[in-house]
Amino acid sequence: MRIELLPSTFDERGVATLDQRLTCFLVDDCVAVDAGSIAIALSDEQRSKVRDIIVTHPHMDHIASLPIFVDDLYPSLQEPLRVYATQEVVDLLERDVFNWNVYPRFSDLKNDYGPVMEYVPIPIGRPFTVAHLQVVAVPVNHIVPTVGLVVSDGQKSAAFSSDTAETEEFWKIVNEMKGLDALLIEASFPNKMAKLAEVSRHFTPSSLGKELQKLTHNGMDILAVHLKPTHRDTIIRQLDELNIPKLSVMNPGEIYCW
Numbered sequence: 001m002r003i004e005l006l007p008s009t010f011d012e013r014g015v016a017t018l019d020q021r022l023t024c025f026l027v028d029d030c031v032a033v034d035a036g037s038i039a040i041a042l043s044d045e046q047r048s049k050v051r052d053i054i055v056t057h058p059h060m061d062h063i064a065s066l067p068i069f070v071d072d073l074y075p076s077l078q079e080p081l082r083v084y085a086t087q088e089v090v091d092l093l094e095r096d097v098f099n100w101n102v103y104p105r106f107s108d109l110k111n112d113y114g115p116v117m118e119y120v121p122i123p124i125g126r127p128f129t130v131a132h133l134q135v136v137a138v139p140v141n142h143i144v145p146t147v148g149l150v151v152s153d154g155q156k157s158a159a160f161s162s163d164t165a166e167t168e169e170f171w172k173i174v175n176e177m178k179g180l181d182a183l184l185i186e187a188s189f190p191n192k193m194a195k196l197a198e199v200s201r202h203f204t205p206s207s208l209g210k211e212l213q214k215l216t217h218n219g220m221d222i223l224a225v226h227l228k229p230t231h232r233d234t235i236i237r238q239l240d241e242l243n244i245p246k247l248s249v250m251n252p253g254e255i256y257c258w
């Protein structure tokens with residue numbers, strides 16, 4: 001399994017930087033988990049392959065360029081882009097984004113080949129299929145309806161926390177997956193911003209350290225993501241100080257393989 005955290009910022013020479021402002025993971029070059037930077041960071045080849053997009057929640061950093069991605073591909077799509085999300089999240093996307101005001105309601109539109117975008121409502125706690133992957137979604141603890149995901153290709157598996165604070169159900173399914181290869185978990189704010197992390201339902205290195213004690217098995221790679229760019233260096237230092245084996249920070253633009 002290959003996972004890339006797509007870059008969202010580029011320097012003056014066009015080279016991807018390590019700042020993560022938007023969230024979009026690309027699994028095996030064809031399935032997107034969230035869509036923050038999907039329209040700005042895919043290669044042409046990836047763009048021609050990605051037709052399945054799982055949206056964990058409707059916050060802007062996770063969907064920012066999804067409407068632009070559909071727009072870019074509009075004339076050429078020979079099959080609809082499939083957007084997988086809980087019904088609650090689908091309703092929010094339709095109400096707040098694809099509402100004819102912010103952007104067109106692509107789920108009502110067709111090109112010469114047929115529909116260009118369709119929603120696939122996903123169940124909670126039961127496996128569903130996305131391309132070649134088996135996925136299980138469970139609610140996590142964020143200020144809008146949000147799911148964490150466990151994704152498996154039959155051999156390798158990875159868990160995505162999405163945006164969350166202290167949670168229970170996610171750890172239950174993570175702990176049931178004995179052979180889990182990777183855990184991608186958020187660490188948004190430095191310790192001194194614990195108050196803000198609490199009200200916006202995110203982790204700091206300190207609260208993440210406590211949360212990881214809920215893991216009943218270890219050995220998987222733990223990759224911290226969603227570090228606020230302004231505080232990236234501080235968060236990395238504070239994560240290092242936790243001294244948790246195999247915990248590191250995921251770099252945007254790098255391919256991780258298991």
Ligand SMILES: [Zn+2]
Nearest residue numbers: 057059142163
């Ligand atoms: Zn969020």
Ligand SMILES: [Zn+2]
Nearest residue numbers: 059061062163
């Ligand atoms: Zn976010």
